[in-house]
Amino acid sequence: MSLLDIISTTTHALSQNPNAAKATFHADHALVGVTEVLVKVGSGHQFTVDEPAALGGQNLGANPVEYALAALGSCQAITYRIWATKLGIQLDKVEVSIDGDIDLRGFFGVDEKVRPGFGAIRVSVKLSGNESQARYAELSDAVNAHCPVLDLFANQVPIEHHLTFNAA
């Protein structure tokens, strides 16, 4: 089945049965070193997250905020593929470069007025293909309206917290 067939079939199925559109994604994390974290996700993959030596780690993997940027950049790239296919726009190449600024005084509690996360994000997308500039602008608007991880960065998400502890 072509990607266009997959998209058309899925779009039709979800419009007929909105309950089929409800997906839950899952990830488990264990702190296995000073800052080393082993992650196992629902699709069966596992990988390591760590911090550099400056934060007490061994740089055994990308750190959490790099994975957050990677989630955004890869989601942008894949959403370009899906929506170019939906809109019939030829797309030969997609590259996404992202910078994210953090003021580390927030994380270390040096200044409680400084937020701990990203203060600003810059997303740079390079496309290649034979369509008009207007069509790529149309594609970019569609991607930014439908990219799941961009929505996460740009808006608030309701979060429930649950804490349990056992005496060692």
Place this chain on the structure above:
Amino acid sequence: MSLLDIISTTTHALSQNPNAAKATFHADHALVGVTEVLVKVGSGHQFTVDEPAALGGQNLGANPVEYALAALGSCQAITYRIWATKLGIQLDKVEVSIDGDIDLRGFFGVDEKVRPGFGAIRVSVKLSGNESQARYAELSDAVNAHCPVLDLFANQVPIEHHLTFNAA
């Protein structure tokens, strides 16, 4: 140098020189298959992001929204380590389990009123150690106030977009 020494030294340095606290993290992404994305991050690591067959991919890696959950879960785990050390709270074990709900009608453009990203997130943290419940509650409050990726999920981040294209 112990982790506590690293934290104390860093906290002191950042309070003396706020400019030293300004960090920029970076990630580059290339769409190298139908939905396969190769990611290279600033700390020198690279990894693959992909979608399952239902979305035209080959499941060669976790997908973008799983990486987003992993960013949050690993950031929670590491922030528990750092803040337990700062606060002098014994911590033997940290496990973080996260579920995130997405209504896929948003991503596929079936219903423009449905947001494309997470509609809800559930974070479950399990701690082990010999301190009182009150101290672990104090730790949890400190972690949730200083965790960079939790801040990203819970709040809006300003995003600049830049698009360039080349004729193929």
